Amino acid sequence: MEALTAIVIGVLTAASVYLMLARNFMRFLFGMILLSNAVNLTIFASGRMTKGAPALVPYGEDGPLGVVGNALPQALVLTAIVIGFGLLAFTLALVFEGYRRMNSVDTDEMRFAEPKEDTTK
Amino acid sequence: MSWVLVLPIAVPFATAVVAYLARNYPAGRWISLAGSALSLVVSAILMVAVLNEGVIAAQMSNWNAPFGITLVADYLSAVMVVITAITGLATAIYALGEIPEETESLGFYALFQVLIAGVTGAFLTGDLFNLYVWFEVMLIASFSLLVIGGGKERLDAGIKYVALNLVSTLIFLSGIGLLYGVTGTLNMADLRQAVANAENQGLITVIAMMFMVGFGVKAAVFPLFFWLPASYHTPYFTISAVFAGLLTKVGVYAMMRMFTLVFVGDVGFTHEILIWVSLLTMFTGVIGAAAQSDFRKILSFHIISQIGYMTLGLALFTPLALMGGVFYLVHHIIVKANLFFVAGLAKQYAGSTDLNKIGGLYKSSPLLAALFIIPAFSLAGFPPLSGFWAKYLIVKAALEIDAWFIAFVSLLVGLLTIFSMTKIWGMAFWKPHPDGIDPTPDRAPARVTRAMMIPIIGLAAMTILIGFYPEPFVQFAQTAAQQLLDPTDYVTTVLGVQP
Numbered sequence: 001m002e003a004l005t006a007i008v009i010g011v012l013t014a015a016s017v018y019l020m021l022a023r024n025f026m027r028f029l030f031g032m033i034l035l036s037n038a039v040n041l042t043i044f045a046s047g048r049m050t051k052g053a054p055a056l057v058p059y060g061e062d063g064p065l066g067v068v069g070n071a072l073p074q075a076l077v078l079t080a081i082v083i084g085f086g087l088l089a090f091t092l093a094l095v096f097e098g099y100r101r102m103n104s105v106d107t108d109e110m111r112f113a114e115p116k117e118d119t120t121k
Numbered sequence: 122m123s124w125v126l127v128l129p130i131a132v133p134f135a136t137a138v139v140a141y142l143a144r145n146y147p148a149g150r151w152i153s154l155a156g157s158a159l160s161l162v163v164s165a166i167l168m169v170a171v172l173n174e175g176v177i178a179a180q181m182s183n184w185n186a187p188f189g190i191t192l193v194a195d196y197l198s199a200v201m202v203v204i205t206a207i208t209g210l211a212t213a214i215y216a217l218g219e220i221p222e223e224t225e226s227l228g229f230y231a232l233f234q235v236l237i238a239g240v241t242g243a244f245l246t247g248d249l250f251n252l253y254v255w256f257e258v259m260l261i262a263s264f265s266l267l268v269i270g271g272g273k274e275r276l277d278a279g280i281k282y283v284a285l286n287l288v289s290t291l292i293f294l295s296g297i298g299l300l301y302g303v304t305g306t307l308n309m310a311d312l313r314q315a316v317a318n319a320e321n322q323g324l325i326t327v328i329a330m331m332f333m334v335g336f337g338v339k340a341a342v343f344p345l346f347f348w349l350p351a352s353y354h355t356p357y358f359t360i361s362a363v364f365a366g367l368l369t370k371v372g373v374y375a376m377m378r379m380f381t382l383v384f385v386g387d388v389g390f391t392h393e394i395l396i397w398v399s400l401l402t403m404f405t406g407v408i409g410a411a412a413q414s415d416f417r418k419i420l421s422f423h424i425i426s427q428i429g430y431m432t433l434g435l436a437l438f439t440p441l442a443l444m445g446g447v448f449y450l451v452h453h454i455i456v457k458a459n460l461f462f463v464a465g466l467a468k469q470y471a472g473s474t475d476l477n478k479i480g481g482l483y484k485s486s487p488l489l490a491a492l493f494i495i496p497a498f499s500l501a502g503f504p505p506l507s508g509f510w511a512k513y514l515i516v517k518a519a520l521e522i523d524a525w526f527i528a529f530v531s532l533l534v535g536l537l538t539i540f541s542m543t544k545i546w547g548m549a550f551w552k553p554h555p556d557g558i559d560p561t562p563d564r565a566p567a568r569v570t571r572a573m574m575i576p577i578i579g580l581a582a583m584t585i586l587i588g589f590y591p592e593p594f595v596q597f598a599q600t601a602a603q604q605l606l607d608p609t610d611y612v613t614t615v616l617g618v619q620p
Contacts, residue, residue, distance in 0.1 A: 025280060025284075028284060032284075032287055032291075035288075035291050038295075039291050039294050039295040039298065042299065043294070043295075043298035043301070045302070046299060046301050046302025047301070048302075073298075079250070080253075080294060083254070087257070087264075087287060090265070090283075091283055091284075091287070094264070094276070097271075098276040098277065098279075098280050101276055102277065107280075111277070112274045112276075112277040113274045113275075113281070113351055113352065114351055
């Protein structure tokens, strides 16, 4: 299971790097989404993949009974997903607004903050 | 004792909520100001507690370390929290002059306070994943602040800033995941032992490099700094100043923390890389600045160059060098924020920040000229200003271990810094205005000038104070460096084990 996950992470990362090298910012953004999922899977796999019951504590007990899955990576991934989702929503809105104002999502054409003639001075 | 550690984070958050509710009323800005003043008070209380008791730690919700989230303050954290609060207060005052009402009603003050809370949280946390969360709090606030007010320039700058920072965050996060996989813990004090005991030290070094890259992007070191000069010259000057003062320093702080507390197994490899990165950062930053002709763009490149000195202090990894690094960190926040403040006021007077379009500021406002000279010469390292002592400590640390080349580069970069500062001086202050008009302070309303002048004077006074009376600050930095090099106190306080 770990080997399979590792391969999936590798493929996701490779695809995301390919997308992020594009000049089109939308492609870059899709690459970011893939990469953040690859990272989440990395955290999940880091907690070791074992077969176990959900880490629930029965009523009246001090701890879970029997073998349970590692709950911590799930908590971390959940946090990372929520944060990633928020950032992604913001970035999408930003790109949309940028597209409306600049009429482009091509990063080579976005030269408003650093105009080209600056470099030749 | 835990409230001492919680309040510096809780106060800005509470202020943010109230300021957001009052965003459409003039009261909003005064709430933000009062909140910033209160932050300074609670930070000072934290500082006193740290001075009295050494390292202090608090376990959130009584989940003991290493399982729960720990807040911890040693000398370095405490001084960073105080300096954050000082910068926050100065910025809150400056904002009264610059930020227009329509931006205020978009929730400017709420975002600003969240930014301060995020920065403070990053300085105080003792848990790696929690550090990531604070980074994100800080980032999302900074994204919004960067583009608030709109315009093509800001959106363009914002997209580049957001993109590169998101990538760095993901590298940092995957580093956290892998480190957890190897060691099974995320508490920074616990990690020290766990990393030292890890079987596969090669893997630890790889993870260390992921952290170095992740933090390196935040700190804007060579060759990862491109987002900084692309974005820092576009937002409101208030925002530029607080970004320039604090945001990159969070990256430097995180690097200092991780590479003294956790990743010390292979210093010969990791810190050697950091030395070369630092030297190249210093040099490319200052050369980049020489090619610019805009007030803020020059200052932006100088941030990069100065970051190199701080990481150099860490990279040399001797007590004196770390002491210099800590001193540099504190000095630079004050000086750099102040220079951006001056740039903002210069724009109010002269109408632009393009050095080719302005001039004559010395004639029309000698006070502003004097207030520019203080942080500018401090940045370049003129005695008796604070920057002199900061550079002196770093150069002395380099000479002590016979690293002549490093000392040479440090001094050379100082010299080139003077070149840029005199360029600003000559073009903005000394030469006559190209349009033949005198920039008049009267053009800006008195209320605006007053609000902008107060923080500039205050921070300049601090620069002079540290310069003329460096003894207590140097001693403080010395203790901070000792704690970094020998974190036994830190580890035992967090984990609650008595040695």
